[in-house]
Amino acid sequence: MIVNRAAFSMPTPYAEASALTTAHPPTGKPAPNNPIADDGDALHFCATCTFGQVCMPNGYDKSALRALHCLVEHIGPFPSGHHVFRSHDPFTAIYSVRAGMVKTSVVDDLGREQILGFFLPGEIIGLNAIYTERYPCNAIALDTIALCRFSFPAMVTLATRLPGLQEQLFRLMSKDIVKATLLAGDFSADERVAAFLLDLADRYAARGFSATRFRLSMPRADIANYLRLAAETVSRVLRRLQDQALLRIEGREVHLLQVDAMRHLARCVLHR
Amino acid sequence: MIVNRAAFSMPTPYAEASALTTAHPPTGKPAPNNPIADDGDALHFCATCTFGQVCMPNGYDKSALRALHCLVEHIGPFPSGHHVFRSHDPFTAIYSVRAGMVKTSVVDDLGREQILGFFLPGEIIGLNAIYTERYPCNAIALDTIALCRFSFPAMVTLATRLPGLQEQLFRLMSKDIVKATLLAGDFSADERVAAFLLDLADRYAARGFSATRFRLSMPRADIANYLRLAAETVSRVLRRLQDQALLRIEGREVHLLQVDAMRHLARCVLHR
């Protein structure tokens, strides 16, 4: 079942190869926000999608690729606030973000939300649900989003036939383990905020979007929550970074001015 | 190559089934420390080993199981302080702890160690190295340890033939993702310490050891580092918990007295 696919035959993003290395020319207008991946076809994945790499290592295996496409379902769009899945829901599928931004969060015993991550187009959510066979977190749209849904049982079956897919799943999960440990250190508020912005910048760059100008889809409170800080602290740190001319921020529009200096500030969080 | 296997034909641990639910009778002596798994044979894994579960879901597949055994190498013993692997070493294998305790840690840009985890017999280390093909952390013995070494390339190949193995690897990695997020919350020192001790207790219980009496293999400084606290704070919290009669601790010997009260104290960390 392909849902609303036509609704997303939208402007394709900036050319992949060049955009990876070249920042967008300054336009005076805010950076492109809510970017959307192109939609792929029977033999090509959405350009930003992580699973596009599955076929790279060993060359194409057309029948297997077709099989992989058969278990993909394009779903959405969904409005901001939409729950992709909820904590404790039975685990049936993993999702690749196709457009917009998704946050994942857990709610502790007393109703306090803890944000686990923000997910950009091309990134995968749901891999942490395999162990318990239930999603251990909520996944909530921060924007209008669109997704690719991959039935996980079908994917597992296919992975035994398609070693490249199995490897890709191993790689993605391994990466998630490392990523989850990044925030666990005892870092200062400045280090955390700087690392957060640089991480976003790098991930935008990896998907072909500008690494120096982008829009934050989430409110300050969500950033603070994710970084385990108070919203007031995030606000103060951003002001400090702006006063030092490391960046400019107006509302949710970010413009990184001195990436190297920021990287130096965040070096303990990032380089390990 | 089987190394030093004879050296570990030691007393088998407490019977699995009963030990899972029954605490050891108090003996007046300290709890058994540095417990060791039995060694398995051609068709059975070491009793505590996580990979023993591989064959459970679908019944046995003897030829595949033999293949899995062929890629296992029993190594050790190694003394306290021994590096199983170091950060940036090429990734070749994952390890299951067979005896003793292993810690993993990263060292940041300025030489500060950050401990990522402590690993008990039966637990697996190295799964976070797949993505970069280099270990992203150090793994260091806290005790005299013994290990099972699984060649990862061989394991991946076998996993395509043995769906149960692939699933087990997915499960293990998925669990690691969830586990890595546990400490990331902003919890108080008391909550962290209580959760740490309960987590250890539960993991000992799952391996058939006492859940209420055990020995900490690591110095206070390592516990503090792992929990992102100062060693002095850990010391003070332990004293506080002891003053409230929740536990007794003498040096590194722990005796949990009021597990329910501890669990209540740590509920925000554990129940999510």
Place this chain on the structure above:
DNA sequence: GCCTTCGCTTGATCGAAGTCAAGGCGCAAC
């Protein structure tokens, strides 16, 4: 024996970030 070292504890002080409170700005509804 003595001395050093290391791990642990305890007390006193300090500081980074949290909390509380107030106010501003943008935006949608009326």
Place this chain on the structure above:
DNA sequence: GTTGCGCCTTGACTTCGATCAAGCGAAGGC
């Protein structure tokens, strides 16, 4: 228009845990 409501910022004060400093006891070397 203005009212109300999020979202964000800023200032004043508090607090939890870090840091500094001292001391104790066990283990190991000589």
